[in-house]
Amino acid sequence: MRYNKWKWLTEKKAFYIAFLLALAILLIPLAVRVIRFDGLLMGSEPYYHARIASEISHKGVQSSDAFVFDQRPYKANPYHVLLAFASGFMSIELASMMFPIVFGLLSLLLFHRLLKNLKLDLSMRLLTLLILVSSPAFIASFTLSSPTCFAIFLSLLALYFFLQKRKQPTFWLSLLFIANIFFSFFNAMITALFLFFYGIYDKKRSRFCFLLCFFILVAGFFYHYPDFVTRTLYSKNILTDFVSDFGAVVGFGLFNIILAVIGFVTKWREKKRLLLFYALALFFLLSLFFLRAHGNAYLNFVLALLASLGFLWLLEIKWELSLLKNLTIIVIICGLIFSCLSYIDRVSVSMPDKPTKQSLDWLQSYASPEDVVLSHHSYGFWIQYVSKNKVLMDDFKTPNHESIWVDYNTMLYSRRLANTSALLSEYNIKYIWINQEMKKGLVWTREQEGLLFLLKNSDSFKKVYDENGIEIWEVAG
Amino acid sequence: MEFRKEHFWLIVIFLAVLGFRLYFTLQTQHFDYDAYFNIRQVDSIRNTGVPLFTDDLSFGGRTTFFLPLYYYILALFTFFTPVLMVLKVIPNIFASCLVFIVFFISLEITKNKNAAIFAAFVSGFIPIFIYKTFNSVSIYSISIPLLFFLLFCLLKIQDKRFIPLYVLGLFALTFIHATSLLLVLGLAFYVVFALLENLEYSRSEIELTIFSLLFVVWLSLLIFKNPLLFHGPAVVWQNTPNMILDESFSRPDFVDAVYKIGVVPFIFGIYVIYRYIFRERRKAIYLFMSFAMAVLLMLFLRLIQFDIGLMFLGIILSILFSQFYKLFFIYLDKTRLSRLKILAVLGFFLVFIASSVLPSALSAQRAISEAPSHRDIRALDWLEKNTPENSIVLATPQEGYVINAVANRKNVVDQNFLLVRDINQRFVDVNRTFTTFSEIEAIRLLNKYDVDYIMFSREARSYYKTNALSYVDDKNCFEIVYTFPPIYRSICRIEEI
Numbered sequence: 001m002r003y004n005k006w007k008w009l010t011e012k013k014a015f016y017i018a019f020l021l022a023l024a025i026l027l028i029p030l031a032v033r034v035i036r037f038d039g040l041l042m043g044s045e046p047y048y049h050a051r052i053a054s055e056i057s058h059k060g061v062q063s064s065d066a067f068v069f070d071q072r073p074y075k076a077n078p079y080h081v082l083l084a085f086a087s088g089f090m091s092i093e094l095a096s097m098m099f100p101i102v103f104g105l106l107s108l109l110l111f112h113r114l115l116k117n118l119k120l121d122l123s124m125r126l127l128t129l130l131i132l133v134s135s136p137a138f139i140a141s142f143t144l145s146s147p148t149c150f151a152i153f154l155s156l157l158a159l160y161f162f163l164q165k166r167k168q169p170t171f172w173l174s175l176l177f178i179a180n181i182f183f184s185f186f187n188a189m190i191t192a193l194f195l196f197f198y199g200i201y202d203k204k205r206s207r208f209c210f211l212l213c214f215f216i217l218v219a220g221f222f223y224h225y226p227d228f229v230t231r232t233l234y235s236k237n238i239l240t241d242f243v244s245d246f247g248a249v250v251g252f253g254l255f256n257i258i259l260a261v262i263g264f265v266t267k268w269r270e271k272k273r274l275l276l277f278y279a280l281a282l283f284f285l286l287s288l289f290f291l292r293a294h295g296n297a298y299l300n301f302v303l304a305l306l307a308s309l310g311f312l313w314l315l316e317i318k319w320e321l322s323l324l325k326n327l328t329i330i331v332i333i334c335g336l337i338f339s340c341l342s343y344i345d346r347v348s349v350s351m352p353d354k355p356t357k358q359s360l361d362w363l364q365s366y367a368s369p370e371d372v373v374l375s376h377h378s379y380g381f382w383i384q385y386v387s388k389n390k391v392l393m394d395d396f397k398t399p400n401h402e403s404i405w406v407d408y409n410t411m412l413y414s415r416r417l418a419n420t421s422a423l424l425s426e427y428n429i430k431y432i433w434i435n436q437e438m439k440k441g442l443v444w445t446r447e448q449e450g451l452l453f454l455l456k457n458s459d460s461f462k463k464v465y466d467e468n469g470i471e472i473w474e475v476a477g
Numbered sequence: 478m479e480f481r482k483e484h485f486w487l488i489v490i491f492l493a494v495l496g497f498r499l500y501f502t503l504q505t506q507h508f509d510y511d512a513y514f515n516i517r518q519v520d521s522i523r524n525t526g527v528p529l530f531t532d533d534l535s536f537g538g539r540t541t542f543f544l545p546l547y548y549y550i551l552a553l554f555t556f557f558t559p560v561l562m563v564l565k566v567i568p569n570i571f572a573s574c575l576v577f578i579v580f581f582i583s584l585e586i587t588k589n590k591n592a593a594i595f596a597a598f599v600s601g602f603i604p605i606f607i608y609k610t611f612n613s614v615s616i617y618s619i620s621i622p623l624l625f626f627l628l629f630c631l632l633k634i635q636d637k638r639f640i641p642l643y644v645l646g647l648f649a650l651t652f653i654h655a656t657s658l659l660l661v662l663g664l665a666f667y668v669v670f671a672l673l674e675n676l677e678y679s680r681s682e683i684e685l686t687i688f689s690l691l692f693v694v695w696l697s698l699l700i701f702k703n704p705l706l707f708h709g710p711a712v713v714w715q716n717t718p719n720m721i722l723d724e725s726f727s728r729p730d731f732v733d734a735v736y737k738i739g740v741v742p743f744i745f746g747i748y749v750i751y752r753y754i755f756r757e758r759r760k761a762i763y764l765f766m767s768f769a770m771a772v773l774l775m776l777f778l779r780l781i782q783f784d785i786g787l788m789f790l791g792i793i794l795s796i797l798f799s800q801f802y803k804l805f806f807i808y809l810d811k812t813r814l815s816r817l818k819i820l821a822v823l824g825f826f827l828v829f830i831a832s833s834v835l836p837s838a839l840s841a842q843r844a845i846s847e848a849p850s851h852r853d854i855r856a857l858d859w860l861e862k863n864t865p866e867n868s869i870v871l872a873t874p875q876e877g878y879v880i881n882a883v884a885n886r887k888n889v890v891d892q893n894f895l896l897v898r899d900i901n902q903r904f905v906d907v908n909r910t911f912t913t914f915s916e917i918e919a920i921r922l923l924n925k926y927d928v929d930y931i932m933f934s935r936e937a938r939s940y941y942k943t944n945a946l947s948y949v950d951d952k953n954c955f956e957i958v959y960t961f962p963p964i965y966r967s968i969c970r971i972e973e974i
Contacts, residue, residue, distance in 0.1 A: 239709060239710045240709040240710070243710075245698050245702070245705055245706075246705050246706070246709045246710055247705070247706045247709055254694060254698060255691075255694075255695070258691070258694070314687075318680075319680070319684055320679070320680040320681050320684060321637075321640060321681050321684050321685075323637075323640055323641075324640065324681075324684045324685060324688045325684070327644065327688060327692070328684075328687060328688045328691055328692075331688070331691045331692050331695050332691060334695060335691065335694070335695040335698070338695065338698060338699060339698075342702060346706075441898045445898050445899055446925060446926075447927075
C-alpha cells in the first residue's frame with residue numbers, strides 16, 4: 001500500500017534529509033571524543049585495527065600477531081591495508097575516525113539507490129533511511145573503526161552494480177564480490193548467500209551467481225582455515241548481543257525490533273517479492289547463535305526496511321481512536337529517538353579516557369617492549385597499541401586460549417602467592433595494570449579479593465604508578 | 478450523579494475496611510520490616526527533595542534503583558500531616574479505595590448493584606492483601622487499586638472520557654511500580670483469548686493494547702535503562718537471589734493459598750472461570766481471566782513472589798465472584814427458594830465473615846507480631862548512639878532496611894537487589910555466617926564484608942532456625958555489646974599469604 005500524502009517530498013529532499021541526519025549522528029560521538037577525550041578512539045577493537053595497520057605500514061603484512069603472549073596467526077585484511085596506506089598522509093587515529101564515517105555516508109547513498117531500484121515508494125525509502133541512520137547498529141558500524149564498515153560498503157557497491165539493468169563488466173564486478181573473502185569467512189558466507197538467492201531469482205544470471213557463490217565459499221574456506229572465528233566467544237546472553245537497550249554494542253533498539261516484527265508479519269503475503277530480504281534476515285538471525293553479534297551490522301539494513309514497513313502499516317490502518325493513534329505514533333518515534341540518543345551517549349563517553357591513556361603512555365616509557373602486561377582482557381588492545389607491550393589476553397582468540405584462560409583466572413582470583421608467582425613467571429608477566437572498574441565488579445568486588453590481597457601484602461610486587469584510580473604494579477624478580 | 482442506596486453502602490464498606498486497617502496498624506507505632514525502605518525514601522524527599530538513589534548504607538554503600546513516584550506522593554502529604562500519621566493512614570486509604578473500583582467494575586460486568594456491593598465488600602477483606610499492605614507503607618497499596626482502575630477504564634473505553642484517564646493512569650502506574658508490565662501482559666492474553674474464542678472485540682481494545690504495550694515498553698526502557706545495561710534481560714527477575722526465589726516458591730501450599738485469598742472469592746471465582754471457559758462466553762469475564770492467566774504465568778516464571786501473585790488473584794476472583802452472586806440469585810428467583818433470598822444473603826455474609834474477615838484479622842495480628850519488636854527497635858537505637866558511624870551490621874536480609882532507617886548504620890544485605898553484583902554469593906555467605914559451626918569460617922566471612930557487628934535477633938533465630946551462634950563464645954574474637962537481642966562485636970581478622 002502506498003503512502004502518498006507526503007507531496008512535499010522529492011527525491012533530492014529525501015536523500016538530503018537522511019544524509020544530513022546521518023552526518024550529524026555520526027559526527028556527534030566524534031565531536032565528543034575530540035572535545036572531551038583529546039581525540040581518543042572509542043571502544044577497544046579500533047585499537048587493534050590501528051595497531052595492525054601501523055605494523056603493516058612499518059613492517060609489512062606479518063604472518064602472526066606477536067603482541068599477545070600466545071601469538072595468533074594473522075591473515076591480511078583489506079581494511080588494515082587501507083588504514084596503513086592512509087597513514088602515509090594522515091595519522092592512523094585520524095584515518096580510524098574518518099574512514100568509518102565516510103564509508104557510512106557512502107553506504108547510505110548506495111542503500112538509497114538500491115531501495116530505488118526495488119521500486120519502493122519515496123516515503124518508504126525515506127523512512128527506511130531515517131530508521132537506518134538512527135539505529136544503534138548503524139552508529140556502531142560507522143563510528144567504531146573496524147573492517148565491517150569497509151566490508152559493508154564494498155558489499156553494497158557490488159550489490160548496486162550487480163542490480164543495474166545495464167550490463168557491467170563481469171570481471172570487475174566479480175572482484176568486488178571476491179574482495180569480501182578477505183574480511184572474514186562470515187563476510188564470504190553473506191556474499192555467497194546473496195548470490196545463491198539471487199541466482200534462484202534471476203534465471204538469466206543464475207550460472208554466474210552459482211559459480212561465483214561456489215568460488216567465494218571455497219576460497220573463503222581455504223583462506224581462513226582453520227581460524228574461522230577470531231573473536232573470543234565469552235558466554236553471554238543472546239539478548240544482550242542483539243538489543244542495544246540491554247547493552248549490545250552492535251545491536252538494535254527495542255522499537256526497531258518491534259516495528260520490524262510488525263513489518264515482517266504484515267508483509268508476509270508479499271514474501272515472494274521480498275524473498276531476498278526475508279532470507280537474509282533469517283540467516284543473520286541464525287548467525288546470532290553461532291557468531292554472536294557479527295551479523296548485526298548487515299541485518300540492520302534488512303531490519304530498517306522491515307521496520308519502515310511496520311511503521312507505515314501502523315500509519316495506514318484505520319484507527320477508531322485517533323487520540324490513541326497519535327499517541328502511539330509519538331511513542332514509537334520517541335522510542336526510536338531514545339534508543340538512538342541513549343546509544344550515542346553511551347558510546348561517546350565509552351572508555352578509554354584520558355587517565356587511561358596517560359597511564360599507558362607512562363607504561364610505554366617505563367617498561368621494555370618485550371615485557372608482558374596482565375590486565376582484564378578487554379583492555380588488551382589499548383595496552384598493545386598505546387604502551388606497545390604484549391598482553392597475556394585480549395578479546396580475540398589465540399591457539400591455546402582455553403588453557404591460558406584458566407591460568408588467567410587463577411592469577412586474578414587466587415590468594416596463594418606461590419601459585420600466582422609461578423604463573424606470572426611462566427607467562428613472563430612483568431606488569432599488572434589495574435583500574436577502578438576492575439576493582440568495582442569487572443574483576444573483583446571486594447577490597448582484598450584475589451590478586452588485590454597479594455599486591456597489598458606481599459613484597460613480590462611494587463607499585464610503580466598510582467594516579468586517577470589507575471595502578472600499575474611491577475612484578476619483582 | 479445521584480446519591481443512591483448502593484452509594485451509601487459503598488461508603489459504609491469503605492469506612493469499615495479503612496477502620497479495620499487503621500485499628501490494627503495504629504496498635505503499634507512501628508512498621509513491618511519492608512516499610513523502612515519506603516520510610517527512608519519519604520524522609521529523604523522531605524529533607525533533600527530527592528529519594529536515596531545513592532545510598533551509603535544499603536549493602537555497605539551503593540547506587541540503588543527504584544520507581545519514586547509513590548514516595549513523592551507520600552512526601553507531599555507530610556507537608557500537611559505528621560509523618561507518622563501519613564505513613565500509617567495514607568497507604569491504608571489508598572488500599573481501601575479498592576472497594577470503590579471493584580464496585581464499579583463489578584457493576585459494569587453484572588449490571589447488578591447488590592452483586593457489585595458484595596464484591597466490593599469481599600475485595601476489602603482479602604487476608605493476604607491486608608497482611609501485606611496495612612502496616613508496611615507498601616507500594617502495592619496504590620499500585621493495585623490503580624491497576625484495577627485502568628482495567629475499569631478499559632471496560633468503559635467506548636466512552637471517550639476514559640481515554641485520557643487511562644493514559645494518565647498508565648503513565649502514573651509506570652512510574653510507581655513495575656505492575657504496569659502485568660497490565661500489558663494481561664492485555665496481550667486478552668487479545669489472544671478474544672481471537673481464539675471469536676469474541677466480539679472492538680478495534681478500540683486492540684488499539685488500546687497496542688498503545689499500552691508500546692507506551693509501557695518505552696517508559697520502562699527510559700526508566701530501567703541503567704538496570705537493563707547492568708543486568709541485561711535478567712532485570713525482570715530484579716536480580717532476586719536464587720535462595721529467595723526457591724524459598725518463595727518451594728512447596729506452594731494450596732490450602733494456604735485458599736486461606737490467603739479467602740474461601741468465598743476463591744471457590745466462586747473459580748466456578749465463574751470454569752463456567753465461562755467451557756459453557757458461556759462473556760468478554761468482560763475474559764478480560765479478568767486474562768489477567769489471572771498473566772499472574773499465573775508470572776508466578777510460574779518466578780517474576781513475582783508467591784504472596785504478591787495471590788494478592789492479584791484474590792482481587793480478580795473477588796470481581797469474578799460478583800458474576801457468581803448475580804447468577805446465583807437469578808437462579809434462586811426461578812426456584813421455590815426465592816423467598817429465602819434474605820437468608821441466602823445472610824449465609825454468604827456469615828461465611829464470608831468466617832472465611833475472610835476473621836482470617837484478615839488474624840493475618841493483621843500476625844503481621845504486627847512479626848514486625849520489629851520494641852526491644853529490637855531499642856537495640857537499633859542503641860547501635861545508633863554507641864557505635865561508629867561507618868559501622869557495618871550483619872543481620873537477616875529482612876532486617877536490612879530497619880538497620881539503615883533506625884540505627885542509621887550500613888547493612889550487609891537487604892531486599893533491594895537491583896544493581897548489586899554477585900548477589901547469590903552474598904546471600905550464601907550471610908546464610909553461612911549465621912549457620913556455620915566453624916569460627917574460622919565465620920570470621921573469614923565477616924572479614925570479607927568488613928562486618929563490625931552481628932545482630933542476632935528473634936527474626937534471625939526464626940529465619941536461620943538456630944537458637945545461638947555457635948562461635949561467639951570465643952571472647953577474644955567476639956564481644957557481646959548488647960544483650961537482648963544479642964549484638965556481638967567482631968574483633969578478629971584472618972589473613973593468608
